[in-house]
Amino acid sequence: MGGVDVGGGGNGKxxxxxxxxMIPFIDLLMVTIMFxxxxxxxxxxxxxxxxxxxxxxxxxxxEIDPKAPEKVLNLHILDNEFKLVWKQGATVVSxxxxxxxxxxxxxxxxxxxxxxxxxxxxHGGHQDKSDKALDQAILHADNKLVxxxxxxxxDALYDVQRDMVIDNxxxxxxxxxMSFSVR
Amino acid sequence: MSGGxxxxxxxxxxxxxxxxxxxxxxxxxxxxLNFVFTKVMGGGGRNVNAxxxxxxxxxxxxxxxxxxxxxxxxxxxxxxxKNITLPQAExxxxxxxxxxxxxxxxxxxxxxxxxxxxxxxxxVGRMQKVDEVFxxxxxxxxxWKSFNPQKPFPGVAIxxxxxxxxxLVVKSVFQTAAFAGYPNISFMVRKRGKPAQ
Numbered sequence: 001m002g003g004v005d006v007g008g009g010g011n012g013k014x015x016x017x018x019x020x021x022m023i024p025f026i027d028l029l030m031v032t033i034m035f036x037x038x039x040x041x042x043x044x045x046x047x048x049x050x051x052x053x054x055x056x057x058x059x060x061x062x063e064i065d066p067k068a069p070e071k072v073l074n075l076h077i078l079d080n081e082f083k084l085v086w087k088q089g090a091t092v093v094s095x096x097x098x099x100x101x102x103x104x105x106x107x108x109x110x111x112x113x114x115x116x117x118x119x120x121x122x123h124g125g126h127q128d129k130s131d132k133a134l135d136q137a138i139l140h141a142d143n144k145l146v147x148x149x150x151x152x153x154x155d156a157l158y159d160v161q162r163d164m165v166i167d168n169x170x171x172x173x174x175x176x177x178m179s180f181s182v183r
Numbered sequence: 184m185s186g187g188x189x190x191x192x193x194x195x196x197x198x199x200x201x202x203x204x205x206x207x208x209x210x211x212x213x214x215x216l217n218f219v220f221t222k223v224m225g226g227g228g229r230n231v232n233a234x235x236x237x238x239x240x241x242x243x244x245x246x247x248x249x250x251x252x253x254x255x256x257x258x259x260x261x262x263x264x265k266n267i268t269l270p271q272a273e274x275x276x277x278x279x280x281x282x283x284x285x286x287x288x289x290x291x292x293x294x295x296x297x298x299x300x301x302x303x304x305x306x307v308g309r310m311q312k313v314d315e316v317f318x319x320x321x322x323x324x325x326x327w328k329s330f331n332p333q334k335p336f337p338g339v340a341i342x343x344x345x346x347x348x349x350x351l352v353v354k355s356v357f358q359t360a361a362f363a364g365y366p367n368i369s370f371m372v373r374k375r376g377k378p379a380q
Binding site: 108174 | 354
């Protein structure tokens with residue numbers, strides 16, 4: 001049991017060594033642990049971003065500044081490979097492929113992420129730290145493809161990151177903003 | 184020292200009569216005071232009340248409480264449909280407070296309200312607008328705008344999609360949400376730890 005020794009004592013006076021009863025303290029700790037264990041959240045969920053690329057309503061007060069279309073990465077998920085096509089408007093700027101491994105269990109495309117990183121270094125339009133805009137990527141997936149494969153591809157796409165100055169500090173952000181191709 | 188005590192300890196009368204003694208305790212056997220000798224040789228009654236050192240136990244409890252408090256989340260757990268197995272991803276962000284569209288192998292739900300069948304979308308075989316999802320999301324958007332008339336609508340929705348649902352269903356729901364005024368769509372995933380570099 002806990003105690004406080006303040007020395008002295010004797011001579012028929014009151015005992016100076018005090019015993020603190022630790023039982024209520026231990027009880028409190030036990031109850032706190034039980035409460036925290038019961039209310040603990042063991043599974044943490046997160047989100048992976050996508051964007052439907054829908055332009056907002058036209059603002060008549062803002063003058064429209066015609067710009068040359070940016071390069072966009074079109075990522076096609078084919079049966080045995082991934083096809084990476086950089087397009088500027090309707091013009092194909094570059095085309096390359098990456099092998100699509102047959103995955104089992106954990107779905108993760110490391111080689112694809114590396115390939116996308118290399119491609120972005122060559123063709124990416126927003127590489128400067130101060131540039132707040134992101135490059136666009138459009139995902140072309142077959143209707144029968146299962147969702148976990150799509151997420152694995154999006155994950156590989158977001159694996160390529162760059163520094164961006166946000167609130168006067170460098171932060172790592174994915175280089176692409178992703179959307180789906182629809183017909 | 185008294186002679187009796189000496190006899191009791193050594194077990195013979197004349198210490199010079201034998202050169203070799205029987206093996207026995209040697210330490211502390213020459214303590215002159217009887218009551219001290221009894222104590223040190225392990226004699227006498229043992230105290231019935233044993234004192235237990237609780238310091239290590241209390242330390243352990245405090246460390247456990249601190250760990251649990253650090254990992255405590257006041258916002259609670261986000262409800263995920265029991266029929267949905269979320270896929271895993273590494274490059275993720277924190278979950279936002281936004282309308283939740285759940286898609287499992289059989290049906291589509293908007294904030295827990297049934298809003299269409301997955302099978303029906305698959306049977307059609309092409310992308311389509313899911314009318315019930317559209318109506319429910321539109322209603323949510325209008326409600327948000329009536330409560331926050333001065334603020335711009337963020338247009339964020341979260342899709343909880345089962346990992347084995349087909350791309351056709353995902354794209355249909357994605358497009359429907361975009362039509363309903365939610366262009367910023369996120370997919371809910373289970374976070375997977377990044378491998379050490």
